[in-house]
Amino acid sequence: MIPKTVLDALKAQIQKELFSAHTYLSMSAHFTSVNLPGFAHWMRKQYEEETGHALKIFDYIHERGGRVVLDAIEKPQADFKAPLDVMNRVLEHERSVTASIHSLYELAVKEKDYPTQIMLEWFIKEQVEEEKSAEDVINMLKMIGEAPAGLIMLDRQMASRGS
Numbered sequence: 001m002i003p004k005t006v007l008d009a010l011k012a013q014i015q016k017e018l019f020s021a022h023t024y025l026s027m028s029a030h031f032t033s034v035n036l037p038g039f040a041h042w043m044r045k046q047y048e049e050e051t052g053h054a055l056k057i058f059d060y061i062h063e064r065g066g067r068v069v070l071d072a073i074e075k076p077q078a079d080f081k082a083p084l085d086v087m088n089r090v091l092e093h094e095r096s097v098t099a100s101i102h103s104l105y106e107l108a109v110k111e112k113d114y115p116t117q118i119m120l121e122w123f124i125k126e127q128v129e130e131e132k133s134a135e136d137v138i139n140m141l142k143m144i145g146e147a148p149a150g151l152i153m154l155d156r157q158m159a160s161r162g163s
C-alpha cells in the first residue's frame with residue numbers, strides 16, 4: 001500500500017498534470033486563432049503528453065491498490081499575447097511542475113516508499129526535457145525578434161513535432 005501522505009500527494013499531482021493538459025490545449029486554441037498552426041500543433045502534442053503523465057500516475061496508484069477520485073480541473077487562461085509571452089508561461093509552468101515532482105520525491109524518501117521513488121525517477125528526467133524544449137523555443141523566438149519571416153519558419157518547424 002502507498003502511504004496515505006504519498007497517495008494524497010500523487011492524487012494532487014494527477015490534478016496538476018490534468019491542469020497542465022488543459023492549459024496547453026487552451027494555448028493550442030489561441031495559436032490556431034492567430035494563424036500559427038505549427039505552434040498550435042506543438043501545444044496539442046504537449047496536451048497529449050500531459051494527459052499521458054496524469055494517466056501514468058493514475059495507473060500507478062491503482063497498481064498499488066489505491067483508488068483515484070478525480071477532482072474538478074481549474075479553468076485555464078484563455079487570453080494570450082505574443083508567442084514569446086506564451087512560451088515564457090510554458091517554461092514558468094513547467095518549472096513549477098518540476099518543483100512539485102521534486103517535493104513528491106522528497107516525501108516518498110521520507111516515507112521510505114521505494115516503489116514511488118522509482119516511478120518518480122521517470123518524471124524527474126521528463127521534467128528536464130520539458131524545461132529544455134520550452135527553453136529551446138524561447139531562445140529561437142528571442143533570435144527572431146520582430147521578424148515575421150523567422151516566425152513563419154519557426155512555426156513550420158513546430159509543426160513537425162512528432163510526439
Ligand code: MG
Pocket residue numbers: 017020049050053097
Ligand atoms: Mg507533466
